[in-house]
Amino acid sequence: MKILFCNYEYPPLGGGGGVVTSFIAHELAKRHEVAVLTSQAQGLPPRQVIDRVQIIRVPVVFRKQKTVANLLSMMTFIPMAVKTGKQLLKNNAFDLINTHFVLPTGPVGDYLARFAGIPNVLTLHGGDLYDPSKLISPHRNPLLQSCISRLLRRADAVVGNSNDTLDNMRYYYTPEIEGIRIALGIKNNHVDHVPRIRYGFRDDEVLMVTIGRLIARKAIVQLIEVVQALEGEKIRLLILGDGPEERSLKQICATRHLGNKVIFFGFLDESEKFKILNICDLFVSTSQHEGFGLAFLEAMQSGLPIVCYDKGGQNDFLKDQQTGYLVKLNDINQFTKNCEILVRNPKLRERIGRNNRLRAQEFLINRCAAMYEDVFITTLSKFSDRRSKNAAAKEMRHDHKNT
Numbered sequence: 001m002k003i004l005f006c007n008y009e010y011p012p013l014g015g016g017g018g019v020v021t022s023f024i025a026h027e028l029a030k031r032h033e034v035a036v037l038t039s040q041a042q043g044l045p046p047r048q049v050i051d052r053v054q055i056i057r058v059p060v061v062f063r064k065q066k067t068v069a070n071l072l073s074m075m076t077f078i079p080m081a082v083k084t085g086k087q088l089l090k091n092n093a094f095d096l097i098n099t100h101f102v103l104p105t106g107p108v109g110d111y112l113a114r115f116a117g118i119p120n121v122l123t124l125h126g127g128d129l130y131d132p133s134k135l136i137s138p139h140r141n142p143l144l145q146s147c148i149s150r151l152l153r154r155a156d157a158v159v160g161n162s163n164d165t166l167d168n169m170r171y172y173y174t175p176e177i178e179g180i181r182i183a184l185g186i187k188n189n190h191v192d193h194v195p196r197i198r199y200g201f202r203d204d205e206v207l208m209v210t211i212g213r214l215i216a217r218k219a220i221v222q223l224i225e226v227v228q229a230l231e232g233e234k235i236r237l238l239i240l241g242d243g244p245e246e247r248s249l250k251q252i253c254a255t256r257h258l259g260n261k262v263i264f265f266g267f268l269d270e271s272e273k274f275k276i277l278n279i280c281d282l283f284v285s286t287s288q289h290e291g292f293g294l295a296f297l298e299a300m301q302s303g304l305p306i307v308c309y310d311k312g313g314q315n316d317f318l319k320d321q322q323t324g325y326l327v328k329l330n331d332i333n334q335f336t337k338n339c340e341i342l343v344r345n346p347k348l349r350e351r352i353g354r355n356n357r358l359r360a361q362e363f364l365i366n367r368c369a370a371m372y373e374d375v376f377i378t379t380l381s382k383f384s385d386r387r388s389k390n391a392a393a394k395e396m397r398h399d400h401k402n403t
Helices: 015-027 071-091 106-116 142-154 163-172 221-227 246-255 269-281 293-303 333-342 346-363 365-402
Strands: 002-006 033-040 047-050 051-057 096-102 120-124 157-161 207-211 234-242 262-266 283-285 304-311 324-327
Touching: 002 071, 002 106, 015 033, 015 051, 015 096, 015 120, 015 262, 015 293, 015 365, 033 071, 051 071, 051 234, 071 106, 096 106, 096 365, 106 120, 106 142, 120 163, 120 365, 142 346, 157 163, 157 365, 207 221, 207 269, 207 293, 207 333, 221 234, 234 269, 234 346, 246 262, 246 304, 269 293, 283 293, 283 333, 293 304, 304 333, 324 333, 346 365
Parallel strands: 002 033, 002 096, 033 051, 096 120, 120 157, 207 234, 207 283, 234 262, 283 304, 304 324
Antiparallel strands: 047 051
């Protein structure tokens, strides 16, 4: 099978949606021919082959950060990707397109699939449908709602990464489409132990960690408030990631004299990220919504208990008082209390952490990729049957007209 993945973001650009696309692509490339059509920015080469995956990058304008795309860069991706994709499809006989993010990638995958006469499997990641932190979130915009609904109905199959994502799809856009849920997956990472002292931390400190782009939806300022509320505890908050809010968050920490308590690591590669996770004690997130929450799985794999809100796709695999604590959205007082419980109880952290390591094994990328493979095969079969029936019906109408 020859598969073309379309995603406007692909590592090292973007966040979890791009990362999981790369995981699936590399896993399926072990037994299929795989190419990826994505954005070129930050000095990345226009073409590259990594572990049998062919990556084709189209130039976009004014993308200044790896982790966050601006509106202009997303808008320019659409015509550039269509132009490059048409040429790619003329020279290569792909069997199927898998489009990630209904916006902005959706129009690209839809057009190219119809241009080549092949099926399009549309994958939703959550934020492309619903982002409560944005006034221009698609679910609040009638024009975008109409565009998304049309793209969903035109797709040959629709995949969502969680029940939350599929619920939002049906509530705001297409109630008649059931969709297929495929949970995201992570690699089976093994990281050698690194002593804390290498990073300047003591063994008697409790290290809380969070991962994510520093954007409004992550509500990192709430975590700073938690640290301030727990000022009597020997804790530190490690923030892994960068983004447009980094400067203002650092200023808040300086104003509140928390510079020694809150450590900004910036963007880290996968190896360094897991080294940090493995020296930490507790994963925390005040994100206002997650379509799935890949970072939660990474934390579980590293043996960390988790404290987060109950809004988003993580409800599919996080269980209150089993994987840590799920807190009502924006109940910062309860969030702080639950963090305090875990900070003061190392045996509880250890017990939950062991349980989380085991649970994370249920979400390895090979299982996720195998489910995508099944969807691709089924979609190809249905598409072929439909095309044969349409051809037969057309021939019958032609014969009837001639008689």
